[in-house]
Amino acid sequence: MLEVENLVSGYGRTNILHAISLSVETGERMAILGRNGVGKSTLLKSLIGTVRPKSGSVRLDGQEISHLAAHERARSGIAYVPQGRDIFPTLSVLDNLRVSGFGRSVRARASMLDDVLTQFPILRDKRSAQGSSLSGGQQQILALARALMSDPKVLLLDEPSEGIQPSTVDQIATAIREMNVQRGMTIVLVEQNLEFAAAACDHALIIDKGEVVLKLRTADALTNRELQHQYLGV
Ligand SMILES: Nc1ncnc2c1ncn2[C@@H]1O[C@H](COP(=O)(O)OP(=O)(O)OP(=O)(O)O)[C@@H](O)[C@H]1O
Numbered sequence: 008m009l010e011v012e013n014l015v016s017g018y019g020r021t022n023i024l025h026a027i028s029l030s031v032e033t034g035e036r037m038a039i040l041g042r043n044g045v046g047k048s049t050l051l052k053s054l055i056g057t058v059r060p061k062s063g064s065v066r067l068d069g070q071e072i073s074h075l076a077a078h079e080r081a082r083s084g085i086a087y088v089p090q091g092r093d094i095f096p097t098l099s100v101l102d103n104l105r106v107s108g109f110g111r112s113v114r115a116r117a118s119m120l121d122d123v124l125t126q127f128p129i130l131r132d133k134r135s136a137q138g139s140s141l142s143g144g145q146q147q148i149l150a151l152a153r154a155l156m157s158d159p160k161v162l163l164l165d166e167p168s169e170g171i172q173p174s175t176v177d178q179i180a181t182a183i184r185e186m187n188v189q190r191g192m193t194i195v196l197v198e199q200n201l202e203f204a205a206a207a208c209d210h211a212l213i214i215d216k217g218e219v220v221l222k223l224r225t226a227d228a229l230t231n232r233e234l235q236h237q238y239l240g241v
């Protein structure tokens with residue numbers, strides 16, 4: 008279980024998250040929705056440790072991790088697919104995958120590499136291609152596969168549908184559900200694309216003004232125009 012309690016986080020003197028609290032059960036798929044600039048990426052960065060929270064608590068399976076460095080949090084089982092993907096443009100697809108999964112045995116990494124290449128055949132086809140030569144959707148799949156290389160307990164995804172074609176978006180929603188169902192991976196998906204969030208996750212938390220204001224079923228969010236207008240800017 009991932010538990011965030013009274014987390015305060017931001018940049019310099021500016022707080023973006025004001026004592027935010029939320030919890031995601033083990034094996035749950037949870038979307039986090041909110042309008043532009045509300046602090047969704049800041050929340051994920053505070054969870055993985057690239058932004059250091061100012062106060063509050065982050066617990067993974069009961070263990071406090073908010074004081075840990077990013078690499079230590081990764082080792083405790085959190086993986087992250089950043090907004091904008093951030094793959095290594097000059098490395099091959101295989102080398103992009105090989106940079107992940109440190110701390111695991113050579114055999115476990117080889118086996119996971121084989122698993123992700125089987126799950127995403129496009130990456131096997133393009134294994135020697137440079138990252139930069141991939142389409143946006145293919146780069147997103149590479150970023151997702153790279154996160155899987157560490158066999159995480161919790162996978163955090165930051166707007167994976169942003170700027171990619173509908174066919175790839177569907178493929179990513181399917182991959183998210185499969186990872187959750189087949190491997191029991193807990194999913195936290197930050198999104199602005201409500202249709203995609205609903206395809207990937209049954210439940211959502213809505214963030215506004217640095218706090219969680221609502222938890223609801225994504226199916227209900229899809230039909231609630233007023234809520235979409237108020238909190239999602241659509
Ligand atoms: N490195 C930074 N330094 C200073 N301010 C920042 C930094 N990163 C983000 N911010 C500010 O923090 C606020 C929240 O940004 P954040 O990226 O978390 O929002 P978001 O909800 O992910 O937005 P989007 O939907 O556009 O991705 C914004 O006002 C942003 O300008």
Ligand SMILES: [Mg+2]
Pocket residue numbers: 047048049090165
């Ligand atoms: Mg963001």
